[in-house]
Amino acid sequence: xxxxxxxxxPLYMMVLAPLLAIVAxxxxxxxxxxxxxxxxxxxxxxxxxxxxGSRLSATETLTRATPLILTGLAAAxxxxxxxxxxxxxxxxxxxxxxxxxxxxKLLASLPAPILIxxxxxxxxxxGMVLIxxxxxxxxxxxxxxxxxxxxxxxxxxxxxxxLIDGVLKDPTAFGWPQSQAVVDHAMLPKLIARxxxxxxxxxxxxxxxxxxxxxxxxxxxxxxxxxxxNPSGAVFAGVRLGSTLVKVACLSGGLAGLAGAIEVLGxxxxxxxxxxxxFGYAGIVVAMLANxxxxxxxxxxxFTAMMFVGADGMSRSLGIPTYIADVTVALxxxxxxxxxxxxxxRIRR
Amino acid sequence: xxxxxxxxxxxxxxxxxxxxxxNISLKLAKGEIVALLGENGAGKTTLMSILxxxxxxxxxxxxxxxAELPRGKPRAAIRAGVGMVHxxxxxxxxLTVLENVMTGTETLWSPxxxxxxxxxxxxxxxxxxxxxxxxxxxxxxxxxxxxQRVEILKALYNDARILILDEPTAVLTQIEAERxxxxxxxxxxxxxxxxxxxxxxxxxxxxxxxxxxxxxxxVEAERRATETNKAELAELMVGHRVTRPTRxxxxxxxxxxxxxxxxxxxxxxxxxxxxxxxxxAGEILGIIGVSGNGQAALGQILSGTLARTAGELLLFGExxxxxxxxxxxxAGIGRIPEDRNRDGAIGEMAIWENAVLERLPSFSKHGLVxxxxxxxxxxxxxxxxxxxxGNPASRTRLLSGGNMQKLILGRNLHERPRVxxxxxxxxxxxxxxxxxxxxxxxxxxxxxxxxxxxxEDLDEVIALADxxxxxxxxxxxxxxxxxxxxxRALGLMMAGEWKSGSEAGHAV
Numbered sequence: 078x079x080x081x082x083x084x085x086x087p088l089y090m091m092v093l094a095p096l097l098a099i100v101a102x103x104x105x106x107x108x109x110x111x112x113x114x115x116x117x118x119x120x121x122x123x124x125x126x127x128x129x130g131s132r133l134s135a136t137e138t139l140t141r142a143t144p145l146i147l148t149g150l151a152a153a154x155x156x157x158x159x160x161x162x163x164x165x166x167x168x169x170x171x172x173x174x175x176x177x178x179x180x181x182k183l184l185a186s187l188p189a190p191i192l193i194x195x196x197x198x199x200x201x202x203x204g205m206v207l208i209x210x211x212x213x214x215x216x217x218x219x220x221x222x223x224x225x226x227x228x229x230x231x232x233x234x235x236x237x238x239x240l241i242d243g244v245l246k247d248p249t250a251f252g253w254p255q256s257q258a259v260v261d262h263a264m265l266p267k268l269i270a271r272x273x274x275x276x277x278x279x280x281x282x283x284x285x286x287x288x289x290x291x292x293x294x295x296x297x298x299x300x301x302x303x304x305x306x307n308p309s310g311a312v313f314a315g316v317r318l319g320s321t322l323v324k325v326a327c328l329s330g331g332l333a334g335l336a337g338a339i340e341v342l343g344x345x346x347x348x349x350x351x352x353x354x355x356f357g358y359a360g361i362v363v364a365m366l367a368n369x370x371x372x373x374x375x376x377x378x379x380f381t382a383m384m385f386v387g388a389d390g391m392s393r394s395l396g397i398p399t400y401i402a403d404v405t406v407a408l409x410x411x412x413x414x415x416x417x418x419x420x421x422x423r424i425r426r
Numbered sequence: 427x428x429x430x431x432x433x434x435x436x437x438x439x440x441x442x443x444x445x446x447x448x449n450i451s452l453k454l455a456k457g458e459i460v461a462l463l464g465e466n467g468a469g470k471t472t473l474m475s476i477l478x479x480x481x482x483x484x485x486x487x488x489x490x491x492x493a494e495l496p497r498g499k500p501r502a503a504i505r506a507g508v509g510m511v512h513x514x515x516x517x518x519x520x521l522t523v524l525e526n527v528m529t530g531t532e533t534l535w536s537p538x539x540x541x542x543x544x545x546x547x548x549x550x551x552x553x554x555x556x557x558x559x560x561x562x563x564x565x566x567x568x569x570x571x572x573x574q575r576v577e578i579l580k581a582l583y584n585d586a587r588i589l590i591l592d593e594p595t596a597v598l599t600q601i602e603a604e605r606x607x608x609x610x611x612x613x614x615x616x617x618x619x620x621x622x623x624x625x626x627x628x629x630x631x632x633x634x635x636x637x638x639x640x641x642x643x644x645v646e647a648e649r650r651a652t653e654t655n656k657a658e659l660a661e662l663m664v665g666h667r668v669t670r671p672t673r674x675x676x677x678x679x680x681x682x683x684x685x686x687x688x689x690x691x692x693x694x695x696x697x698x699x700x701x702x703x704x705x706x707a708g709e710i711l712g713i714i715g716v717s718g719n720g721q722a723a724l725g726q727i728l729s730g731t732l733a734r735t736a737g738e739l740l741l742f743g744e745x746x747x748x749x750x751x752x753x754x755x756x757a758g759i760g761r762i763p764e765d766r767n768r769d770g771a772i773g774e775m776a777i778w779e780n781a782v783l784e785r786l787p788s789f790s791k792h793g794l795v796x797x798x799x800x801x802x803x804x805x806x807x808x809x810x811x812x813x814x815x816g817n818p819a820s821r822t823r824l825l826s827g828g829n830m831q832k833l834i835l836g837r838n839l840h841e842r843p844r845v846x847x848x849x850x851x852x853x854x855x856x857x858x859x860x861x862x863x864x865x866x867x868x869x870x871x872x873x874x875x876x877x878x879x880x881x882e883d884l885d886e887v888i889a890l891a892d893x894x895x896x897x898x899x900x901x902x903x904x905x906x907x908x909x910x911x912x913x914r915a916l917g918l919m920m921a922g923e924w925k926s927g928s929e930a931g932h933a934v
Contacts, residue, residue: 294794294795294797295793295794296786296790296793296794299786299795300786303775303783306773307768307774309768309769310768310769310770310771311783312769313729313731313751313763313769313770314751314784315730315750315751315752315783315784315786316783317750
């Protein structure tokens with residue numbers, strides 16, 4: 078058996094591949110469900126119902142998808158330019174804590190129409206600041222940003238932990254390490270009344286469209302793609318690698334920081350160290366599932382959120398651990414990578 | 427002919443709709459060198475991959491010493507005495523020469539590596555064929571020519587009696603190539619049989635006993651080297667008469683580009699040492715030299731990707747600072763990079779994107795790329811410069827080398843540049859594409875473009891250049907007129923034999 082590179086990739090294949098990958102992942106996870114002694118189809122039905130079966134569950138799923146869309150975009154824009162930003166988790170927390178700091182006291186007196194956009198910008202800037210550290214190390218000393226951005230996550234979370242147990246600690250939280258809450262009028266308006274779904278979801282979708290537009294239509298998008306695909310060819314064509322990477326990094330870090338800011342302003346109102354159940358890392362999975370396509374990121378994020386939210390309900394009624402959601406998402410990543418490989422190569426005897 | 431050691435009988439292979447090999451038959455005698463001549467895409471490499479078991483043929487069979495080889499089994503081919511020297515070496519740069527040679531020859535289960543015996547065998551082979559190597563040198567530290575020697579030794583170490591070389595000179599300098607041919611002849615004299623794949627007429631004529639010409643996957647003709655000539659082979663290979671164009675007399679205009687004592691230092695190494703030249707409008711100045719003597723640095727400073735350490739650069743009398751790429755292009759300097767796959771194009775991007783990438787300011791407004799104008803520009807290049815094998819939206823990687831080069835030429839020449847810096851413009855191209863590229867460069871000259879031609883191909887420089895300077899060790903010789911140039915004189919210049927008094931080279 079050997080692989081031959083495909084010269085042409087028909088459109089139907091590019092559309093079909095992700096769908097088949099998800100079907101294959103569900104089938105594989107089904108084996109585990111069967112081993113656990115539950116009816117497979119019913120389990121998946123309950124996941125679907127748990128995620129979209131009611132107004133409440135559907136809004137809950139989309140609320141959960143919101144930070145995933147943003148961290149997914151953060152990974153997708155960076156990876157396109159071959160900037161391996163694994164630090165979205167830390168950037169998420171930086172965005173979150175910055176918003177909590179400025180939104181609880183310093184700027185709290187501003188009216189909402191000024192305060193909310195300002196806080197979102199501050200959150201994005203906080204994410205950018207954090208990513209500039211590994212970027213500077215790479216540009217100046219050629220240090221691999223995979224390692225530096227990854228370990229910076231732990232530093233960032235510990236730093237946040239220090240703040241919320243110190244200067245930013247909420248005195249009314251009965252001693253829990255939790256930041257002061259942002260003022261009420263800083264919270265994002267709801268998208269749908271009597272639910273948790275906030276306009277952050279709409280912002281995330283709009284940003285996905287914007288990122289798509291930037292990548293496909295702008296000079297910067299074309300140059301960053303060139304820099305990712307063939308750095309020395311890009312340099313020959315006059316692309317400044319350094320400044321292109323700085324812009325890409327700012328976009329990526331900004332999106333991840335914004336994810337944290339929106340999560341605080343949209344849902345929690347304050348920061349704890351379990352604000353993110355790994356949104357930064359899950360964003361990498363989402364980006365890969367979407368084949369780094371910004372519009373695909375929206376779908377991949379909703380799929381991932383669906384698995385996690387739906388698995389809760391399924392678990393309660395069938396007694397299967399919610400870990401099946403993690404397993405399914407992980408399996409779908411693997412099957413997606415295989416499917417993408419097969420769109421590029423065909424198998425020969 | 428005595429009994430053939432190798433027989434290829436009626437081999438066919440198709441990939442999708444393309445027929446790569448169509449009923450090819452071929453015989454190879456002991457001690458014989460057969461050249462497989464053909465343009466890129468004629469099916470040479472496919473045929474050799476089938477012979478070596480990398481591909482399974484759709485039809486036909488291969489016999490070594492009268493015994494049929496099982497299909498698609500490289501190991502069986504090695505055991506039968508077939509050795510392959512790949513165009514892109516299959517060696518590990520982090521291992522030593524000896525380790526590389528031994529890789530794959532021992533079973534994984536043997537408790538200890540038989541290094542001593544292997545070293546003796548390797549040295550004996552090296553001695554016998556005059557292939558000097560240091561068995562303990564790390565492969566990555568060797569020059570390309572030496573690495574190829576290791577690849578040959580590896581095949582011989584596996585007791586190869588039939589050696590297949592896939593475009594062995596593609597990566598070698600002229601001198602290394604000549605050394606290789608001497609080695610090949612020596613090996614044939616000692617009873618080995620060789621097939622070497624090439625599209626270069628000179629080396630085929632100089633080395634092979636017999637020449638098999640492939641075209642479009644079929645055997646087009648077979649000739650004894652003594653009974654043919656380059657013109658006939660070129661015609662057989664391309665399918666029609668090809669003549670490389672040569673320059674006609676002309677009167678050059680004003681000085682377009684002048685370099686004064688330019689020095690480039692990278693790290694502690696001086697890549698260029700006080701080089702000077704004058705290039706006039708409507709003239710081609712050939713910079714000849716063996717690769718690695720500073721051509722890359724020269725090409726880069728004129729392409730805007732490298733800053734010079736000292737010296738002056740004047741464009742039509744105006745001094746220019748260290749310009750970046752945009753300024754170079756804005757000043758009307760066209761650039762053809764020496765490595766078109768690495769620098770000249772981004773394979774995964776569309777043809778139209780590669781057409782406009784280096785001149786985005788002209789194809790964008792308010793930071794938005796004007797896709798429609800880019801597509802139109804690409805279509806115009808495709809039409810005017812006869813780029814085949816793609817449309818503006820298809821991926822550039824799918825173009826053949828010659829067509830990719832036409833695209834690169836097209837995006838530069840379309841704007842009628844005042845100066846064209848062409849580094850190794852015909853490297854690796856087949857005969858038809860070489861003629862096309864040379865024709866375009868000469869046409870640019872006719873239209874008044876000043877062309878700096880950086881090349882290591884003597885024929886190319888003699889055919890195109892009005893004046894020639896040699897580059898050796900980062901220094902530039904004084905120019906000589908093309909009329910005084912011949913292979914011998916240029917050979918001496920490339921070896922660094924010139925009067926040092928006129929080194930500054932201001933004479934025009």
